[in-house]
Amino acid sequence: MIGRLNHVAIAVPDLEAASALYRDTLGAKVSDPVPQPDHGVTVVFVELPNTKVELLHPLGEASPIAGFLAKNASGGIHHICYEVEDILAARDKLKAEGARVLGDGEPKIGAHDKPVLFLHPKDFNGTLIELEQA
Numbered sequence: 531m532i533g534r535l536n537h538v539a540i541a542v543p544d545l546e547a548a549s550a551l552y553r554d555t556l557g558a559k560v561s562d563p564v565p566q567p568d569h570g571v572t573v574v575f576v577e578l579p580n581t582k583v584e585l586l587h588p589l590g591e592a593s594p595i596a597g598f599l600a601k602n603a604s605g606g607i608h609h610i611c612y613e614v615e616d617i618l619a620a621r622d623k624l625k626a627e628g629a630r631v632l633g634d635g636e637p638k639i640g641a642h643d644k645p646v647l648f649l650h651p652k653d654f655n656g657t658l659i660e661l662e663q664a
């Protein structure tokens with residue numbers, strides 16, 4: 531059911547330092563910071579030949595990654611995103627298998643303007659999983 535790894539999202543306490551690390555030390559192609567107020571984050575996209583890394587930094591008062599950074603002061607992997615062809619079919623299959631879909635279970639428009647859902651980390655080996663209809 532799942533397809534390509536769309537991205538790995540890493541929450542970072544210092545976006546400028548993290549961008550420099552990926553650009554200068556690791557030699558990757560990094561974007562300018564992209565504020566996404568609807569999602570409560572500023573994102574730097576790191577483009578790799580086969581996938582993307584997204585460096586996430588809190589934006590605004592109620593950022594969904596603020597709690598994560600409070601617990602992981604030096605940052606850490608926040609979620610991974612797999613592509614699916616049909617997000618509603620994927621959701622229904624997962625729910626039937628007993629997996630918990632976060633929120634009200636309805637896909638939201640994600641950071642790439644495509645429908646996304648998040649799956650409970652406790653059901654997936656401690657990893658928050660995002661599904662994106664690609």
Ligand code: CO
Pocket residue numbers: 537539584609611641660
């Ligand atoms: Co994501």
